Amino acid sequence: MKTGLMRYISHLDFVRLMHRVLRRAEIPYALTCGFNRHPKIKFGPALKLGKEGEVETTFFLASRVDADEFKKKMEGQLTNDIRIVDIFYEK
Numbered sequence: 001m002k003t004g005l006m007r008y009i010s011h012l013d014f015v016r017l018m019h020r021v022l023r024r025a026e027i028p029y030a031l032t033c034g035f036n037r038h039p040k041i042k043f044g045p046a047l048k049l050g051k052e053g054e055v056e057t058t059f060f061l062a063s064r065v066d067a068d069e070f071k072k073k074m075e076g077q078l079t080n081d082i083r084i085v086d087i088f089y090e091k
Contacts, residue, residue, distance in 0.1 A: 003052045004081035011046035017082075018043075018057060025073040028062040054085065064089075 002009070009017070022029050022039050030040040044056030067087040074084055 001052075001054050001083045001085050002047065002081065003083070006079060006081035007047075007050055007052045010049060011043075014055065015041070015043060021074060021077040022059065024077045027059075027065055027070060027073055030060040030062050 002014070018041055019039050022041070031037045032040050040060040042058040042060075047053050047055060067089070071084050071087055078084075
């Protein structure tokens with residue numbers, strides 16, 4: 001969820017932010033295939049600049065991580081204006 005001053009961050013900057021946060025949190029993430037590999041993340045529709053709301057983000061992990069541990073590590077790297085609301089695993 002983007003709130004506060006982070007609502008003024010663009011969608012592309014938000015994508016870069018999630019790549020950095022995932023790397024800094026030391027969570028084992030999956031990489032895309034190809035020449036220029038990057039973390040495999042799926043984002044929902046972009047929000048308009050200046051609009052608060054929920055941003056649906058799907059992370060593809062290389063190995064299973066406990067949901068509480070994932071949330072703790074990610075929130076340790078995020079600002080207070082970006083919060084993780086819900087975590088669930090698909091089979």
